[in-house]
Amino acid sequence: MEWRFSNEAPIxxxxxxxxxxxxxxxxxxxxxxxxxxxxxxxEAGVNPNTMQKALSELEREGLLCSKRxxxxxxxxxxxxxxILQEAMVMExxxxxxxxxxxxxxxxxxxxxxxxxxxxxxxxxxKDRES
Amino acid sequence: xGNILECHNVTKRYGGKTALDNLxxxxxxxxITGLLGPNGSGKTTLIKIISGILCANAGEVFADGHxxxxxxxxIVSYLPERPYFSPGMKVSETIQFFKDFYEDxxxxxxxxxLRTLDIRPEAKIRTLSKGNREKVQLILVMSRKAKLYLLDxxxxxxxxxxxxxxxxxxxxxxxxxxxxxxxxxxxxxVEKVLDDVIFLKNGTVVLHKSVDVIRSxxxxxxxxxxxEVFAC
Numbered sequence: 001m002e003w004r005f006s007n008e009a010p011i012x013x014x015x016x017x018x019x020x021x022x023x024x025x026x027x028x029x030x031x032x033x034x035x036x037x038x039x040x041x042x043e044a045g046v047n048p049n050t051m052q053k054a055l056s057e058l059e060r061e062g063l064l065c066s067k068r069x070x071x072x073x074x075x076x077x078x079x080x081x082x083i084l085q086e087a088m089v090m091e092x093x094x095x096x097x098x099x100x101x102x103x104x105x106x107x108x109x110x111x112x113x114x115x116x117x118x119x120x121x122x123x124x125x126k127d128r129e130s
Numbered sequence: 131x132g133n134i135l136e137c138h139n140v141t142k143r144y145g146g147k148t149a150l151d152n153l154x155x156x157x158x159x160x161x162i163t164g165l166l167g168p169n170g171s172g173k174t175t176l177i178k179i180i181s182g183i184l185c186a187n188a189g190e191v192f193a194d195g196h197x198x199x200x201x202x203x204x205i206v207s208y209l210p211e212r213p214y215f216s217p218g219m220k221v222s223e224t225i226q227f228f229k230d231f232y233e234d235x236x237x238x239x240x241x242x243x244l245r246t247l248d249i250r251p252e253a254k255i256r257t258l259s260k261g262n263r264e265k266v267q268l269i270l271v272m273s274r275k276a277k278l279y280l281l282d283x284x285x286x287x288x289x290x291x292x293x294x295x296x297x298x299x300x301x302x303x304x305x306x307x308x309x310x311x312x313x314x315x316x317x318x319x320v321e322k323v324l325d326d327v328i329f330l331k332n333g334t335v336v337l338h339k340s341v342d343v344i345r346s347x348x349x350x351x352x353x354x355x356x357x358e359v360f361a362c
Contacts, residue, residue, distance in 0.1 A: 007353070009345060009346070010345040012342060044322075047322070049325050
């Protein structure tokens with residue numbers, strides 16, 4: 001797993017986001033066992049307390065569960081991946097719409113622009129092919 | 131969790147210059163604390179007082195409940211700013227040195243870490259690069275099963291890859307009931323591993339908070355906050 005951290009949000013929140021992304025994209029799937037807190041902490045280069053906090057929060061949200069003796073697992077609920085993915089898609093769209101609004105474009109403008117973008121992208125590929 | 135370190139009204143003067151000014155701070159065990167501040171803010175002085183190398187002019191300091199002295203030195207592992215081994219010593223001799231001095235030193239741990247770095251025990255300190263010398267010193271310090279680790283500029287003057295190695299060594303080798311205090315200027319490199327930060331200014335504590343709290347309250351990194359607080 002590759003970890004990246006930005007400067008603004010607390011690290012444990014960023015860890016949570018990244019684990020959610022792994023579940024949403026199927027890098028981690030239902031029933032997968034997670035490495036130990038210490039291993040994950042060293043891998044991500046973060047404090048074990050921070051990793052512990054992120055994992056406990058994810059447990060509280062029901063995405064991870066721990067079994068007393070055998071470790072921590074991705075909760076066995078295939079719906080979770082879909083829900084997470086949808087949430088992330090909506091987040092992307094929201095950011096895009098907000099940025100476009102700052103430039104003065106409405107949602108219907110955006111749709112036209114996307115269609116134009118798609119057409120242009122197609123012509124570019126065709127040009128390249130020919 | 132108990133307090134691994136308590137400093138009460140500590141003052142230290144060098145001649146007319148006051149390095150620590152009635153400083154009080156309490157650090158809990160099981161946490162990694164960054165001791166941050168501009169040059170001359172008193173970081174090294176504070177660390178030296180806790181490790182028992184310097185004596186405060188006033189105030190009291192306790193490490194794991196022990197007044198600074200023989201008992202506290204048994205449980206405090208100190209990494210000075212500069213490696214102190216004589217250049218003529220072999221790496222293996224430095225290991226014996228630590229074994230003689232500290233009951234809690236684990237030779238196996240040290241030897242294993244040196245092996246992963248390809249540092250030969252028979253090499254003389256003189257022949258090691260600056261980075262490797264610092265790593266040897268850090269490995270020895272972290273191979274003690276201490277309760278409080280004091281690391282003064284553990285990454286000064288080494289390359290970014292070596293810094294990562296050093297941080298990894300710190301993360302893997304400390305046990306959760308111990309406390310670690312790291313003084314450094316390389317804030318962006320260490321802030322991922324810190325639980326708390328202490329900002330020192332003119333010998334007093336101006337801020338002592340958890341990194342998570344700072345990031346969510348201020349929406350900025352510790353590095354950015356430091357630049358703001360200590361802007362010249």
